[in-house]
Amino acid sequence: MALLSVLRGKRKEISKEDYYTASQMQLIWSRFKAKRSAMIAASILGFIVVCGIFSSFLSPYAPDASGRNADYVNGAPQIPQFCDANGCSLTPFIHKVERFRSVKTNFRWVTRETEERNYVTFFPKGWDYNFLGMKFERHLFGVEEGYLHLFGTDGGGKDIFSRTLHAIGVSLAVGTLGVLISFILALIIGSTAGFFGGFVDTVLQALMDTVKTVPTIPLFMALAAFIPQEWSAEMRFFFISMLLGTLGWGTLARRIRTHVLAERTAEYVTAARLCGASSAHVIRKHLLPSFTSYIIVDLVISFPYMVLSETALSFIGLGLKDPVNSLGVMLQNVTKVDVLLNYQWYFIPVPIFIAIVLAFVFVGDGLRDAADPYSERK
């Protein structure tokens, strides 16, 4: 068996007994570990999640208007360097910038680099942020004086690096919340439809089919358009996550329904019933645990769809709004020719988000293969 040899490769003395007594989760994990692409994707994903959680610590400036650098609007990325014309140093540095105007610039203010060095510092004090209910002010890095913008700044002078980190956090939060809501709905609707069958099943199926035929994004748009303008950014955030969750349960609910439908006549269910167990008890204690792994896999797979839907909604201005950062919000203004021609660093978050979605897809694929007992060939 492929799996046995994998296990054996890890530890020499592993008996057949270990294989047959291993729990479902142990089996999935050992199969998952054997897949290199999935493991790489999982570590990238782990790194990104950590970035999202500690975004405030990692970002040198506040991602909203309070962290703006008015002297460096639409500024290019500043890459810390070790050497310049005056020699090298051990600590990385950037050059200071100054506002300047003269005959040469037609008397318009321009920002230009000076020869002066601005050294990067680590763990400096910066803007206050809350983490787990405590107040902190230390950040991973900064510069001695003024600002350091790794990814440049946007039209308001806000640091794109800090905004990107916060956007990752927000996207992950929206996805998690949306997935959780759709999971609960799918669980209730799917297991009800499957367990009771008959009329209930027919009605619920028709409902699922109808929701599936309407194109989702226009539906999202229609629902998101009802958000009153005066709602705060946080309220919008919760409402959008709720929307994504409420419309996203279809596929999982159908899966659960099919499974419950197939299992409800199984002997262990009949046995439980004869012992006097209630329907809810049978569903909760006997049917659902029999396919937890499938549910987890489905949730991971549906996660990137949630993130992408949120991005699309925010991009067209119907999703999250400014003080909250998300990829869609950050991309709102990039279709202007001015931006396309002169400020290409606005696009830096795009590859990062593609990496996140790809990581999710690979991990989901790996999990699906690992959870499928038939994927082990020979």
Place this chain on the structure above:
Amino acid sequence: MSAFLKFFTTRLGAAISTMLLVSFVVFSLMELVPGNCAERYLAYKDTQGVSVTDEDIRAEEVRMGLDKPYVVRWATWISDITFRGYWGESCLWRVDVLQLVGDKMAISMGLSLAALLLTYAISVPIGILSASLRDSWFDSSLRIFSYLGLALPNFLLALVVMLFSTIYFGETLTGLFSDEFRDAPWTMAKFTDMMSRAWLPIFILAWSATAIQMQTVRALVSDEKDKLYVTAARARGISGSYLLWHYPARHSLGPVINSIGYDLNRIFNDLPIVAAVLVLTDAGALLLDALAKSNDQQLAGAIILMMTAGIVGLNFITDILLAIVDPRIRKGFF
């Protein structure tokens, strides 16, 4: 034949009832918009210097039939659409919705169907080829492409294409018409002008659907490839591309045809956002406008219903097509 007729009528009935249910959902959605059409229109007039009283609003509500109960209004709406082809009046513009949507819906449908055609023209042959060359470099590079199709949604692709075309060609490649044709009536010249610009939106709309469909075709053919009937055919001396195209490929066609409607759904999904990025003047952009800017529920509802009708209609056609292609379905085995 009678089995086929029965199949036809049940499918037709299912399509119609789905449409009814969808129309109800869309109608309820539009009812949820705060404030009704009469209030919005008169509020607009208010800003123009005409003073409006509560009685005016009530009178306007009566004129528009907004005082009638919910279900009655839904029934009027849907029966007007089906029997008179009247889609109601736009809340903001006060003209027939059809007049506003007009050829924009035709453009949208044209773009989407062209994208759909492109999707299948690319994904079916390449998917089959990829399955027959399983685990080769061709197959694995295709896999990466498919993953990208998932991770890079259409509107992001459109943005990236715009970025590169602006940098390298100094042209954003947006819009559907050149300036001189924008408001001109339809002529052959306008059509050719549109076609010379439409290839990009068509390609972008087809992007994700192609990537996903390719994987589906590959998986379907891979599954069929090792089945006994293929081995049996091989034992009779059939080989090469004839074997591939006439046995496993033909067999996996059924589910592929079945998914056409679903792919149209996917394409419609992206339409408003791609339209926003590429400045297309089609129904997608109009829908976005109606929802994000003018809160025009009547117009938005009509467009969503038209799109869904397109999907349900296509689903029905593919069901019938499937029955014609596959005798097992025609004879009522399923």
